[in-house]
Amino acid sequence: MLNIMANKVAVYRKEHFNAAHRLHNQMLSADENQQLFGKCNLPNYHGHNYELIVKVVGEIDPKTGYVIDTKILSDLVNEHVISKFDHKNLNMDVPEFKHLNPTAENIAIVIFNILRSLLSEQLTLQIRLYETPRNFVEYPAT
Amino acid sequence: MLNIMANKVAVYRKEHFNAAHRLHNQMLSADENQQLFGKCNLPNYHGHNYELIVKVVGEIDPKTGYVIDTKILSDLVNEHVISKFDHKNLNMDVPEFKHLNPTAENIAIVIFNILRSLLSEQLTLQIRLYETPRNFVEYPAT
Amino acid sequence: MLNIMANKVAVYRKEHFNAAHRLHNQMLSADENQQLFGKCNLPNYHGHNYELIVKVVGEIDPKTGYVIDTKILSDLVNEHVISKFDHKNLNMDVPEFKHLNPTAENIAIVIFNILRSLLSEQLTLQIRLYETPRNFVEYPAT
Amino acid sequence: MLNIMANKVAVYRKEHFNAAHRLHNQMLSADENQQLFGKCNLPNYHGHNYELIVKVVGEIDPKTGYVIDTKILSDLVNEHVISKFDHKNLNMDVPEFKHLNPTAENIAIVIFNILRSLLSEQLTLQIRLYETPRNFVEYPAT
Amino acid sequence: MLNIMANKVAVYRKEHFNAAHRLHNQMLSADENQQLFGKCNLPNYHGHNYELIVKVVGEIDPKTGYVIDTKILSDLVNEHVISKFDHKNLNMDVPEFKHLNPTAENIAIVIFNILRSLLSEQLTLQIRLYETPRNFVEYPAT
Amino acid sequence: MLNIMANKVAVYRKEHFNAAHRLHNQMLSADENQQLFGKCNLPNYHGHNYELIVKVVGEIDPKTGYVIDTKILSDLVNEHVISKFDHKNLNMDVPEFKHLNPTAENIAIVIFNILRSLLSEQLTLQIRLYETPRNFVEYPAT
Numbered sequence: 001m002l003n004i005m006a007n008k009v010a011v012y013r014k015e016h017f018n019a020a021h022r023l024h025n026q027m028l029s030a031d032e033n034q035q036l037f038g039k040c041n042l043p044n045y046h047g048h049n050y051e052l053i054v055k056v057v058g059e060i061d062p063k064t065g066y067v068i069d070t071k072i073l074s075d076l077v078n079e080h081v082i083s084k085f086d087h088k089n090l091n092m093d094v095p096e097f098k099h100l101n102p103t104a105e106n107i108a109i110v111i112f113n114i115l116r117s118l119l120s121e122q123l124t125l126q127i128r129l130y131e132t133p134r135n136f137v138e139y140p141a142t
Numbered sequence: 143m144l145n146i147m148a149n150k151v152a153v154y155r156k157e158h159f160n161a162a163h164r165l166h167n168q169m170l171s172a173d174e175n176q177q178l179f180g181k182c183n184l185p186n187y188h189g190h191n192y193e194l195i196v197k198v199v200g201e202i203d204p205k206t207g208y209v210i211d212t213k214i215l216s217d218l219v220n221e222h223v224i225s226k227f228d229h230k231n232l233n234m235d236v237p238e239f240k241h242l243n244p245t246a247e248n249i250a251i252v253i254f255n256i257l258r259s260l261l262s263e264q265l266t267l268q269i270r271l272y273e274t275p276r277n278f279v280e281y282p283a284t
Numbered sequence: 285m286l287n288i289m290a291n292k293v294a295v296y297r298k299e300h301f302n303a304a305h306r307l308h309n310q311m312l313s314a315d316e317n318q319q320l321f322g323k324c325n326l327p328n329y330h331g332h333n334y335e336l337i338v339k340v341v342g343e344i345d346p347k348t349g350y351v352i353d354t355k356i357l358s359d360l361v362n363e364h365v366i367s368k369f370d371h372k373n374l375n376m377d378v379p380e381f382k383h384l385n386p387t388a389e390n391i392a393i394v395i396f397n398i399l400r401s402l403l404s405e406q407l408t409l410q411i412r413l414y415e416t417p418r419n420f421v422e423y424p425a426t
Numbered sequence: 427m428l429n430i431m432a433n434k435v436a437v438y439r440k441e442h443f444n445a446a447h448r449l450h451n452q453m454l455s456a457d458e459n460q461q462l463f464g465k466c467n468l469p470n471y472h473g474h475n476y477e478l479i480v481k482v483v484g485e486i487d488p489k490t491g492y493v494i495d496t497k498i499l500s501d502l503v504n505e506h507v508i509s510k511f512d513h514k515n516l517n518m519d520v521p522e523f524k525h526l527n528p529t530a531e532n533i534a535i536v537i538f539n540i541l542r543s544l545l546s547e548q549l550t551l552q553i554r555l556y557e558t559p560r561n562f563v564e565y566p567a568t
Numbered sequence: 569m570l571n572i573m574a575n576k577v578a579v580y581r582k583e584h585f586n587a588a589h590r591l592h593n594q595m596l597s598a599d600e601n602q603q604l605f606g607k608c609n610l611p612n613y614h615g616h617n618y619e620l621i622v623k624v625v626g627e628i629d630p631k632t633g634y635v636i637d638t639k640i641l642s643d644l645v646n647e648h649v650i651s652k653f654d655h656k657n658l659n660m661d662v663p664e665f666k667h668l669n670p671t672a673e674n675i676a677i678v679i680f681n682i683l684r685s686l687l688s689e690q691l692t693l694q695i696r697l698y699e700t701p702r703n704f705v706e707y708p709a710t
Numbered sequence: 711m712l713n714i715m716a717n718k719v720a721v722y723r724k725e726h727f728n729a730a731h732r733l734h735n736q737m738l739s740a741d742e743n744q745q746l747f748g749k750c751n752l753p754n755y756h757g758h759n760y761e762l763i764v765k766v767v768g769e770i771d772p773k774t775g776y777v778i779d780t781k782i783l784s785d786l787v788n789e790h791v792i793s794k795f796d797h798k799n800l801n802m803d804v805p806e807f808k809h810l811n812p813t814a815e816n817i818a819i820v821i822f823n824i825l826r827s828l829l830s831e832q833l834t835l836q837i838r839l840y841e842t843p844r845n846f847v848e849y850p851a852t
Contacts, residue, residue: 009247010280018842020730020757020799025489036490038497044799047730047757049842057283060251063167064178065243070277071180089730089754101491105435109486124283132728132759135496138436141483141550142284142568151531152564160416162304162331162373186373189304189331191416199567202535205451206462207527212561213464231304231328266567274302274333284568293815294851298844309631320632322639341851347735348746349813354845355748387633389577408851418582419638425578425625425692426710426852444700446588446615446657470657473588473615475700515588515612558586558617593773604774606781669775673719677770702724703780709720709767709834710852 010057011067015077017086020047021102024091045089050107051130052081054115058123068123080114104131108139152199153209157219159228162189163244166233187231192249193272194223196257200265210265222256246273250281294341295351299361301370304331305386308375329373334391335414336365338399342407352407364398388415392423436483437493441503443512446473447528450517471515476533477556478507480541484549494549506540530557534565578625579635583645585654588615589670592659613657618675619698620649622683626691636691648682672699676707720767721777725787727796730757731812734801755799760817761840762791764825768833778833790824814841818849 022045023037033041040046054077058067088094090102096110108129116125130136164187165179175183182188196219200209230236232244238252250271258267272278306329307321317325324330338361342351372378374386380394392413400409414420448471449463459467466472480503484493514520516528522536534555542551556562590613591605601609608614622645626635656662658670664678676697684693698704732755733747743751750756764787768777798804800812806820818839826835840846 008283009250010283011247012278012280014276016842018756018758020755023491025491028489036495039797042797042799042803044802045730045755045757046728046797046799047755048728049759060245060247063170065165065167065245065248067247067279069178087749087752087756089752089756092754093752103486103491105437105486105493106491108435132726134440136438137493138438141434141436150567151534152567153531154562154564156560158416160330160332162329181371184371184373184377186376187304187329187331188302188371188373189329190302191333202529202531205454207449207451207529207532209531209563211462229323229326229330231326231330234328235326274300292851293818294848295815296846296848307633309633312631320637344813344815344819347738349733349735349811349816351815351847353746385633389579389628389635390633392577420580421635422578422580425576442700444614444616446613465655468655468657468661470660471588471613471615472586472655472657473613474586475617513607513610513614515610515614518612519610558584591775593775596773604779671770671775673721673770673777674775676719704722705777706720706722709718 008057008059009067010055011070011073013054013056013070013073013077015052015054015074015082017050017052017082018047019050019085019088019090020045021090021097022046023101023103025101026099045091048131050085051136052077052111053128053130055126055128056119056123057126058120068119076118077115080118081111104129104135104137105139108137112139150199150201151209152197153212153215155196155198155212155215155219157194157196157216157224159192159194159224160189161192161227161230161232162187163232163239164188165243165245167243168241187233190273192227193278194219194253195270195272197268197270198261198265199268200262218260219257222260223253246271246277246279247281250279254281292341292343293351294339295354295357297338297340297354297357297361299336299338299358299366301334301336301366302331303334303369303372303374304329305374305381306330307385307387309385310383329375332415334369335420336361336395337412337414339410339412340403340407341410342404352403360402361399364402365395388413388419388421389423392421396423434483434485435493436481437496437499439480439482439496439499439503441478441480441500441508443476443478443508444473445476445511445514445516446471447516447523448472449527449529451527452525471517474557476511477562478503478537479554479556481552481554482545482549483552484546494545502544503541506544507537530555530561530563531565534563538565576625576627577635578623579638579641581622581624581638581641581645583620583622583642583650585618585620585650586615587618587653587656587658588613589658589665590614591669591671593669594667613659616699618653619704620645620679621696621698623694623696624687624691625694626688644686645683648686649679672697672703672705673707676705680707718767718769719777720765721780721783723764723766723780723783723787725762725764725784725792727760727762727792728757729760729795729798729800730755731800731807732756733811733813735811736809755801758841760795761846762787762821763838763840765836765838766829766833767836768830786828787825790828791821814839814845814847815849818847822849 023040024033056068060067085094090097100106108127112127119125128138165182166175198210202209232239242248250269254269261267270280307324308317340352344351369378374381384390392411396411403409412422449466450459482494486493511520516523526532534553538553545551554564591608592601624636628635652662658665668674676695680695687693696706733750734743766778770777795804800807810816818837822837829835838848
């Protein structure tokens with residue numbers, strides 16, 4: 001049986017940001033990092049066009065016909081996520097990654113935590129993050 | 143644990159339609175509508191290339207190797223949804239929206255209700271509707 | 285031999301707008317319009333997510349390494365085209381189509397004429413307009 | 427309530443292969459096959475650019491920040507699936523379809539079974555397979 | 569200077585077909601074929617979702633605002649190309665490839681020749697054919 | 711009249727690389743750089759998933775039916791461009807940008823120059839480079 005929420009609708013909003021990063025675990029040696037992360041560990045950073053899809057699930061407000069106004073959702077994501085990550089070096093410029101390896105998995109969790117606190121508890125939140133068109137992650141997993 | 147249906151397969155079919163609409167709640171004043179819906183409320187309508195993805199979940203028929211023949215599914219969607227919505231003004235030409243605001247959320251529910259009655263009860267149905275590549279909805283939410 | 289411009293670079297910027305329209309030639313009868321344009325002539329309008337690609341060709345400015353700053357190009361397109369067309373009814377709200385049938389061909393020429401006057405004569409301009417992912421036009425043709 | 431796995435992340439990797447196939451149930455007559463599968467049953471095969479998305483769900487390894495290294499996942503998929511299916515005739519060259527109709531549904535299950543045995547039991551696996559951009563399947567269904 | 573046709577517009581229509589093929593030059597030995605074409609020469613065929621973009625350049629008809637009605641263009645392409653190629657084995661089922669290697673280059677030329685004879689001499693024709701999203705060709709070259 | 715090469719075919723091959731960069735003209739002051747390039751000038755770099763489309767125009771070799779084997783073309787691009795740019799910092803790691811601002815325009819010219827010397831003079835070359843899906847360039851311009 002599908003675990004559906006029969007009177008709930010999911011709303012998705014897609015945003016993007018361009019950032020530099022490198023994969024590096026500060027607790028490990030240079031050799032171990034090189035072995036674990038290969039070219040993703042190269043010292044001078046590389047970068048991606050990250051595509052971010054924010055999913056919000058809830059009941060429709062009968063006044064608006066919306067679960068959430070995607071304009072409001074977009075503004076929220078831009079103010080609290082995109083402005084912080086876009087055209088930045090994730091390792092150097094974003095405090096959350098000072099001691100956290102900026103893998104797609106960890107970036108998705110950081111974004112989830114930022115947005116979770118800004119949304120009504122009535123709304124369920126899920127983050128999908130594309131690092132490239134071929135590599136992407138989702139948090140929390142369904 | 144994933145809520146999977148171990149012996150079930152999901153089949154997806156993508157269709158599209160082009161329609162005009164405006165967002166407007168007939169119970170509210172012009173000012174309230176303008177405040178809630180902004181440019182989506184402009185009086186002379188705007189429009190979208192809607193992309194519709196119909197998801198049908200069920201067991202594989204051992205005779206065909208199909209859950210459902212996507213040709214049959216496509217014909218069903220075209221006869222009962224696309225022919226009704228395509229190249230139409232949703233507010234003016236589609237009776238379901240005579241008193242219902244044609245937000246993406248509400249359009250998805252209307253399409254779900256049309257198709258639900260046409261499919262076997264053995265099959266689970268879910269609708270994904272793209273209003274634009276950056277704004278889309280899913281009903282029922284998973 | 286390719287008709288290339290060996291020291292020139294083409295720069296492309298993609299924008300979009302959502303609009304309603306109907307195809308209709310005011311000089312023809314209702315029957316002739318219906319025969320020529322079929323469902324595209326339906327009286328209450330339909331709509332599209334138009335994707336607009338603006339191509340500008342010129343020499344690289346050695347100071348910036350740009351032919352044109354795509355931020356400046358995007359602002360120009362948004363101020364003079366998108367703000368005029370987005371969430372509008374092309375037939376009713378955009379003066380250029382008061383007596384001009386808003387086919388993709390004609391919309392592309394109208395956009396070309398708006399932007400041509402705003403760009404330096406050193407720069408060559410071409411417009412590509414997607415009415416749907418399957419139907420698109422280019423002006424001037426190459 | 428969403429059936430989320432709060433401390434788990436889903437990782438997706440996209441691969442592709444090009445293959446020929448025809449739909450045909452060996453237990454049925456030529457007429458029945460023609461009636462069931464139409465042009466998909468034509469005797470000399472047709473083909474597709476199959477897009478394969480492998481989804482792996484698990485907990486993040488604190489050492490790497492990965493659920494699974496997508497390079498390792500990609501190598502696994504290439505070695506055990508792509509090399510077997512790519513530029514092949516599914517009906518004639520892939521033993522699993524000797525007596526199994528190569529519908530998208532059945533191909534997805536075959537791929538699932540190949541990969542399931544190669545991944546840690548801690549990891550949940552799901553396969554999405556695009557036969558065309560408009561027809562795709564998922565196994566197991568969620 | 570751009571080689572533009574100042575009062576001409578290009579109209580594009582996208583169609584698709586799914587077909588099997590193998591690359592093979594009948595004048596060469598099996599070894600030479602294997603060396604030249606590698607896995608594309610495998611004996612039992614493989615296949616593709618071919619995406620076909622037909623470009624037609626001409627002047628706008630003032631009565632319709634069209635260079636050519638894309639509905640008419642689409643019908644023409646479907647009747648004379650798609651119906652002949654779709655769900656077929658190009659080597660075995662399409663007479664044009666009885667003695668011609670069905671590379672993307674040659675398929676594009678065959679399609680050009682079919683359509684060229686069906687269009688007014690006032691209209692310029694160009695074919696773009698995607699064998700995969702990463703490999704495509706254009707004929708005649710510009 | 712179209713400037714077509716009636717017996718020539720264009721072959722396209724798409725590749726990609728992920729790189730970090732910042733826009734910066736070493737001859738200008740920090741303030742001037744900030745004014746010209748805005749957030750693209752931020753000191754710690756950002757990055758992109760660059761999509762590279764290499765276009766090669768020539769006559770079909772009657773032996774192969776190819777203008778150029780896209781496998782050979784892909785190997786050439788990977789050996790001489792992708793391996794040099796992928797997962798690198800363009801400003802710091804790629805010698806060509808030691809004194810050249812890595813705008814999309816300049817990157818395209820650098821790639822053109824690398825590949826031009828590797829291809830037969832019979833073949834015409836053009837580079838298209840996507841910095842993002844909305845910003846892209848072409849060299850030489852047609």
